[in-house]
Amino acid sequence: MAVAPLSIARLVVIGTGLIGGSFALALKRAGAVSEVVGIGRHRETLEEAKSLGVIDVVGDYDLPSFAGAELVLVATPVGQMRAVFAAMAPFVPAKAVITDGGSTKQDVVSLARECFSTSLQRFVPAHPISGTEKNGPSAAFPELYESRRVIMTPLPETSVTSVDMVRSAWETCGANVSELAPDVHDAMLGAVSHLPHLLAFALVDELASRQNGEQLFSFAGGGFRDFTRIASSNPEMWRDIFLSNREAVSRDLSRYRAKLEALQQLLDAGDGAALEAVFRRSQAARKRWLRKD
Amino acid sequence: MAVAPLSIARLVVIGTGLIGGSFALALKRAGAVSEVVGIGRHRETLEEAKSLGVIDVVGDYDLPSFAGAELVLVATPVGQMRAVFAAMAPFVPAKAVITDGGSTKQDVVSLARECFSTSLQRFVPAHPISGTEKNGPSAAFPELYESRRVIMTPLPETSVTSVDMVRSAWETCGANVSELAPDVHDAMLGAVSHLPHLLAFALVDELASRQNGEQLFSFAGGGFRDFTRIASSNPEMWRDIFLSNREAVSRDLSRYRAKLEALQQLLDAGDGAALEAVFRRSQAARKRWLRKD
Numbered sequence: 038m039a040v041a042p043l044s045i046a047r048l049v050v051i052g053t054g055l056i057g058g059s060f061a062l063a064l065k066r067a068g069a070v071s072e073v074v075g076i077g078r079h080r081e082t083l084e085e086a087k088s089l090g091v092i093d094v095v096g097d098y099d100l101p102s103f104a105g106a107e108l109v110l111v112a113t114p115v116g117q118m119r120a121v122f123a124a125m126a127p128f129v130p131a132k133a134v135i136t137d138g139g140s141t142k143q144d145v146v147s148l149a150r151e152c153f154s155t156s157l158q159r160f161v162p163a164h165p166i167s168g169t170e171k172n173g174p175s176a177a178f179p180e181l182y183e184s185r186r187v188i189m190t191p192l193p194e195t196s197v198t199s200v201d202m203v204r205s206a207w208e209t210c211g212a213n214v215s216e217l218a219p220d221v222h223d224a225m226l227g228a229v230s231h232l233p234h235l236l237a238f239a240l241v242d243e244l245a246s247r248q249n250g251e252q253l254f255s256f257a258g259g260g261f262r263d264f265t266r267i268a269s270s271n272p273e274m275w276r277d278i279f280l281s282n283r284e285a286v287s288r289d290l291s292r293y294r295a296k297l298e299a300l301q302q303l304l305d306a307g308d309g310a311a312l313e314a315v316f317r318r319s320q321a322a323r324k325r326w327l328r329k330d
Numbered sequence: 331m332a333v334a335p336l337s338i339a340r341l342v343v344i345g346t347g348l349i350g351g352s353f354a355l356a357l358k359r360a361g362a363v364s365e366v367v368g369i370g371r372h373r374e375t376l377e378e379a380k381s382l383g384v385i386d387v388v389g390d391y392d393l394p395s396f397a398g399a400e401l402v403l404v405a406t407p408v409g410q411m412r413a414v415f416a417a418m419a420p421f422v423p424a425k426a427v428i429t430d431g432g433s434t435k436q437d438v439v440s441l442a443r444e445c446f447s448t449s450l451q452r453f454v455p456a457h458p459i460s461g462t463e464k465n466g467p468s469a470a471f472p473e474l475y476e477s478r479r480v481i482m483t484p485l486p487e488t489s490v491t492s493v494d495m496v497r498s499a500w501e502t503c504g505a506n507v508s509e510l511a512p513d514v515h516d517a518m519l520g521a522v523s524h525l526p527h528l529l530a531f532a533l534v535d536e537l538a539s540r541q542n543g544e545q546l547f548s549f550a551g552g553g554f555r556d557f558t559r560i561a562s563s564n565p566e567m568w569r570d571i572f573l574s575n576r577e578a579v580s581r582d583l584s585r586y587r588a589k590l591e592a593l594q595q596l597l598d599a600g601d602g603a604a605l606e607a608v609f610r611r612s613q614a615a616r617k618r619w620l621r622k623d
Contacts, residue, residue, distance in 0.1 A: 166551040229550040233557045238612040243589045245615035254619040257522040258459040263556040264526045272609035276602045296536045316565035319531040322538035326547040
């Protein structure tokens with residue numbers, strides 16, 4: 038059955054940085070959107086987004102900005118979403134579908150229940166598993182989502198047509214879209230995304246806090262560079278993610294700390310065979326993953 | 331003062347994988363070596379190295395293989411070096427300079443004192459801080475060392491001419507060469523290289539050991555891929571490194587575990603401001619490093 042190509046007359050993007058900006062650019066490039074209105078905290082960021090062609094119109098929380106909007110993407114750090122949802126709720130047209138790009142989903146779902154209680158059928162929580170350590174409109178590029186996963190966590194109330202529209206938008210960006218329950222999403226991402234970020238931030242800060250920190254860094258190579266790339270990520274965004282998903286991350290962190298304790302015992306005992314076995318299992322697991330990915 | 335270009339009639343490389351193979355290829359490309367003899371544990375690896383042009387001659391621990399050698403590079407995992415040093419010692423010509431590419435240096439220095447007691451003036455311990463997660467002759471490429479650091483840790487007995495020759499060889503490969511005391515080298519690398527490898531191996535193995543490990547990995551993105559790249563590194567090589575440098579790594583691991591404990595307290599207390607402060611310091615420290623690097 039042929040599917041009609043996506044055609045959105047007006048898209049409102051709240052938060053015009055890497056995530057929101059790249060979504061807008063990808064849909065524009067595909068000819069799937071006629072006009073993009075950008076809304077955000079900082080006027081200069083919006084002007085920058087406009088001058089870069091990421092958005093067409095600098096908007097605000099008012100009727101003209103949302104008039105005729107068919108899709109609204111909230112792409113701010115999750116900590117801002119309560120304020121954003123409250124500010125936009127009075128202006129979103131009755132036919133507009135609302136989605137978000139937040140890295141945690143249980144908290145976004147409960148905020149939506151508070152702020153969009155009469156329009157939950159049009160709310161589609163989603164999370165593009167994609168990003169770089171860069172922020173802002175200048176970091177946005179239309180290829181960001183190509184072959185990347187997007188996870189939607191629709192509510193029981195969410196309508197099929199709303200889910201289909203958001204799926205179609207992300208597929209137009211080149212993403213592979215799947216669905217999960219919000220708590221399953223948060224548990225998964227806590228382990229494979231949030232925990233690694235915490236570990237990388239912790240290592241860089243621990244080394245930098247030493248008296249010979251600068252000298253230490255001068256001996257770091259490509260392995261260290263890649264391992265700590267995620268420690269250059271947006272501090273505010275990650276603060277919000279950890280606050281939102283702290284129970285799952287804390288559980289994962291406890292498991293990881295127990296693992297480190299066990300490895301330190303092997304290290305202190307000089308148990309080369311047991312260490313090598315861990316390394317071999319790890320190498321093999323990563324290779325299996327890369328083959329599938 | 332003009333420096334005569336490096337000209338090595340015969341180079342012997344023991345261990346013809348990524349490190350040794352790339353060294354040979356870089357010197358060949360620069361026209362700095364006439365003939366490369368390769369020695370190693372596995373005949374098929376040596377034949378592969380020869381067919382790839384990494385080495386010219388498949389050698390062994392015997393007089394013909396070492397005859398006329400001007401430089402010998404031992405590029406095996408450090409755990410093999412005792413056996414390699416003992417096997418080569420009877421055959422190394424009196425004028426040949428010996429160097430290694432081991433990732434730890436105190437252990438290599440004490441092995442050299444055992445095995446090369448009469449030729450320490452010609453032994454130059456060194457460590458190229460470079461590599462990828464790939465192994466074997468097919469992973470070798472001549473650009474591996476371009477703009478990378480090589481640290482030499484000469485003994486008090488090492489002659490200036492030997493140091494100069496090894497420095498010249500690494501500079502011919504495009505590397506930036508510096509000198510450190512062996513214990514300082516091991517402490518530095520323990521923190522910025524060995525510890526991160528242990529942390530990455532630990533995370534991948536912890537996640538892979540879970541019942542839903544496969545599913546977890548399927549939600550991992552680019553951040554996880556980079557963070558765990560070093561967990562694909564050679565298990566045998568890394569076992570040897572950890573055994574060699576276990577005291578320094580264990581000290582660093584204790585500090586890191588204390589840091590994680592502190593972060594978990596912040597997480598459990600929901601102290602967003604303190605978490606964000608850690609993330610900001612970490613992000614800033616990494617940016618400073620990248621600017622200098």
